[in-house]
Amino acid sequence: MSTAAPAPAEAKNRNETVIVFALSLAAMVVSMMQTLPVPILGLIRTDLGTSTANVSWVTTATLLSAAVFTPLLGRFGDQHGKKPTLVAVLGVMVVGSVIAAVATSLPLLILGRVLQGAATAIFPLALSVLREEVRPQKLPGAMALVSGTLAFGSGLALVATGLLTSGSDADYRNAFWMATGFATLALLAVAFLVPATRHKTGGRTDFLGALTLGITLLLLLLPISQGHEWGWTSGRTLGSFAGAAVMTAVWVFTELKVSEPLVDMRMFVHRPVLMANLAGVLVGFGMFANFLGVSYLVQMPQKLTGYGFDASILRASVQFLLPGAIVSLLASPIGGQLVRHRGPRVALGLAAGLGAVGFGWLALDHGHSFSVIGAGLIVGAAVSFGYAAMPAVIMASVPHHQSGIANGINSISRSTGSAIGSAIVTTILASKTIEHLPAGVPALPAESGFTLTFWIGAVAFALVAVISWIGLRGAHGPRTVESGSPAEAPAKVAEPEPAQTV
Known part of the structure; x- marks a missing residue:
């Protein structure tokens, strides 16, 4: 007996679910790449015979x-197609x-x-x-x-790496083979x-804008990531920050002059977009802290x-971070x-409240495993709510053809x-150390350093x-897209006026 074809609405729901699954997998794999090497930097340093300063480039790169x-x-x-x-x-x-x-x-x-790292896009x-x-x-x-x-993938990478490198003869390369498998799976899912x-804006790519923005970000992020090794008052660190300030002015001047800028400056400084980016910095900081x-x-x-709890890398990952x-x-x-x-403003406000409570709990009581795990649960929910709110603010505030670059800047x-x-x-843990330790024991951070961090x-x-x-104030959920897309039904919430293109 023949089976009836699914109704259009059922087919649509199924298609949306499949698409969301594929893109969620891809996003998870991207976030895994950022934290994957953190637990194994010591193994990499020993295996490749390099210094702590040099091996830090594995994360900085x-x-x-x-x-x-x-x-x-x-x-x-x-401009040229999102799937390709x-x-x-x-x-x-x-x-x-x-x-x-x-x-x-x-x-x-x-x-x-x-x-x-290029896959962060x-x-x-x-x-x-x-x-x-x-x-x-x-x-x-x-x-x-x-x-x-994103938050789940970052934590999963720490846990999986801990599992793969828990033995006495651990090989850090297993973590990268795991990454290869996940990346291949994500590639097949998306393909x-x-x-x-369906939507392509066409036009020329603003390579000059991309070059000046890239140099600006390099000069900004390089001293942030290497400042501890270089010294925060060293010439390289201060010179890089000064260069970032100069290149920011060059980038803005470039984008205001070209006919098809990489980043529309009006969009970039549009209040909801700017606030979402500031929130991104703070939530990203909280997640890594x-x-x-x-x-x-x-x-x-x-x-x-x-x-402390004398935990191994494996126990730290599975019991306390997972x-x-x-x-x-x-x-x-x-x-x-x-x-x-309720709108992204409420979601972000709830994220803020949960995050502040979670870190406050850690600061006041990090001597019991229940407190450390419980506070971690609260902070994990806070990061998730924050990450849910920011793209909604972006989508509600920019035209369709700028959504990729706007979310890229937020990323x-x-x-x-x-x-x-x-x-x-x-820096905090290195600057606050225990003064009296047995001979031959390397410097260890004082408890006050962790309290200050939290x-x-x-x-x-x-x-x-x-x-x-x-x-x-005034921000709402995602705006509707242009006619011709499948999302043609009007949104049920009011929408702020999007930033105008140049």
């Missing part, structure tokens, strides 16, 4: 690569993962990490695809789910499950320091419903916040509350 390529590829996808750009970028990530897995020297490993491209393919009433939830995989792009602060804290030897990562994924649909029914803001978080945590995290989320309350 990915950050700088993402800063350069994300806005350029986001804009390129808007997505597939190409995922292909680059697969190649980079293989190179990192087979590398026998630090330069080759760094090359692989540069190629992995997947996230803004994925959001642009969702805007085309998902109906308005489903769009907040879809964007929240894809965004929620076969995501439909071809939680990951690094908790990871270092629980591994402290209690007999020597008087605090629960928060899982909660961040589970909270993402709730964040989508908040954005849909960079989160990466910048993560870099700042890593730098501040590292209070700074609470302040960061308190500033997010200010942004949601004042900076996003």
